[in-house]
Amino acid sequence: MxxxxxxxxxxxxxxxxxxxxxxxxxxxxxxxxxxxxxxxxxxxxxxxxxxxxxxxxxxxxxxxxxxxxxxxxxxxxxxxxxxxxxxxxxxxxxxxxxxxxxxxxxxxxxxxxxxxxxxxxxxxxxxxxxxxxxxxxxxxxxxxxxxxxxxxxxxxxxxxxxxxxxxxxxxxxxxxxxxxxxxxxxxxxxxxxxxxxxxxxxxxxxxxxxxxxxxxxxxxxxxxxxxxxxxxxxxxxxxxxxxxxxxxxxxxLNLPHEQSDSAMFTQRLHELREQVDGLDSQLLDVLSKRMDIVRKMGEIKTAQNVSTFQPGRWKEIVEDRVRKGAGLELSEDFILQVMQSIHEESIRQQEIRRVDDSC
CATH class of the missing domain: 3.20.20.70 (Aldolase class I)
Structure with missing residues (x-):
């Protein structure tokens, strides 16, 4: 550029x-x-x-x-x-x-x-x-x-x-x-x-x-x-x-290059990227399964007229995931961002079901 x-x-x-x-x-x-x-x-x-x-x-x-x-x-x-x-x-x-x-x-x-x-x-x-x-x-x-x-x-x-x-x-x-x-x-x-x-x-x-x-x-x-x-x-x-x-x-200051001419580097990076791609696919599968469970939870909440957001449960989740993340050498900020995104999507999925049921 x-x-x-x-x-x-x-x-x-x-x-x-x-x-x-x-x-x-x-x-x-x-x-x-x-x-x-x-x-x-x-x-x-x-x-x-x-x-x-x-x-x-x-x-x-x-x-x-x-x-x-x-x-x-x-x-x-x-x-x-x-x-x-x-x-x-x-x-x-x-x-x-x-x-x-x-x-x-x-x-x-x-x-x-x-x-x-x-x-x-x-x-x-x-x-x-x-x-x-x-x-x-x-x-x-x-x-x-x-x-x-x-x-x-x-x-x-x-x-x-x-x-x-x-x-x-x-x-x-x-x-x-x-x-x-x-x-x-x-x-x-x-x-x-x-x-x-x-x-x-x-x-x-x-x-x-x-x-x-x-x-x-x-x-x-x-x-x-x-x-x-x-x-x-x-x-x-x-x-x-x-x-x-x-x-x-x-x-x-060091000026890094976007690519390298080393064939060994290119091959090794390709191998590691394939591993990352495989793990990302697993992550998406796990997230999909999590949302399936979340939607079922939403159905139960709707039937009992219970709020989508559960503050006490959310507090428990955050504290538990941050603690487990620290043990896996994952920063608190990172875990919070990930869990907040997952939580927002979980609420959205439950609200969609709640609206559908009311129509």
Whole structure:
């Protein structure tokens, strides 16, 4: 997919890389950061000009003067430049300054009205546009945002995965939720997909492992926040690298191949995949038998006017399966996801029977 990105006109060394500060703060800050990144394989220099903040009173970006600084960065360093847009006025200003790439942020891609307004402002241009995932793990909503931009005539189009908001306490600022970008890639295989580990992690120390995981999942590149003095950044200081730290990380990242030329590897992988296919068939057979039993349970419940959902029983199942899973070296999160999916389907099967019986 990097071949697609090269055709967009972006330089690519080891991988597609967007780097720069979370926010443009001053001309001097941008020039210092860009000077440290220039000539070292950066695909484009990123900086936030308008910052959507949760609460008023926080630093919300420098606005239009930041675009003039970015234009100067490009003239002085030769770096391509890009920023986030959230409304038509942003798009119009960026087009006036001739930015090389734009992206639609997560807060904006969540709202179809906002995305459509941006799409309308982009109509008649073909600037490259990246669409970040919505705040929630809704692949349909993400696809819809991409489709709205595509319908405006934008052909150089890609996506950015930056994780998903959650009310639960967790290690990361935003849950990685890899299954959603993987599903998007399955449905829209032509789209380049970039990972934004900075916003997933929220902390520098966590970024290397998430960046490597993204590359292991064949993401097409990374967007990382880099600041000449992260500890004094106006926004998101904890998740930004110094230029030196950034290049140290990039050098350590491994770029896996999708295939191998080794005949021995290919044969062994084929054998193991056949075993997996056989076990998956058994799993499906067992699940089918489980649903047969579930439907019979639904008939009994319906006859006695008993609720489909049984909270006490569900609690017992979860505790038992998590405990057994731990003994089989299966993570609690994995077991919970599997059992929740099975439970949802079980309820659906019982409800179908309940509705049929009432008709």
């Amino acid at each position: 990097n071949e697609v990105l090269k055709k967009w006109g972006f330089p690519i060394d080891r991988m597609f890389l967007a780097a720069g500060p979370c926010s443009a703060e001053s001309r001097e800050q941008l020039m210092e950061c860009a000077g440290a990144l220039a000539g070292k394989g950066i695909s484009f220099f990123r900086a936030g000009i308008w910052k959507p903040r949760t609460r008023p009173g926080s630093f919300e970006g420098v606005g239009l003067k930041g675009l003039a600084w970015m234009d100067e960065v490009r003239a002085e360093t030769g770096l391509k430049i890009g920023t986030e847009v959230a409304e038509p006025a942003h798009v119009e200003a960026c087009l006036e300054y001739g930015l090389d790439i734009l992206w639609v942020g997560a807060r904006t891609s969540t709202n179809p009205f906002s995305v459509q307004a941006i799409a309308d402002a982009l109509r008649g241009t073909d600037i490259p546009v990246l669409v970040k995932n919505p705040m929630s793990a809704d692949v349909g909503l993400w696809m819809g945002a991409v489709e709205r931009i595509a319908n405006a005539g934008i052909t150089r189009l890609g996506v950015i995965h930056r994780g998903f908001s959650s009310e639960l306490e967790m290690r990361y600022r935003n849950a990685p939720g890899w299954k959603t970008p993987i599903e998007l890639k399955r449905r829209m295989p032509e789209l380049p997909i970039i990972c934004d580990p900075s916003h997933i992690c929220g902390k520098r120390a966590l970024i290397p492992s998430i960046a490597q995981e993204a590359l292991d999942l064949l993401f097409d590149g990374l967007m990382l926040e880099v600041h000449p003095d992260p500890d004094h950044a106006f926004s998101d200081s904890a998740q930004q690298f110094t230029p030196t730290q950034f290049f140290e990380l990039i050098e350590k």
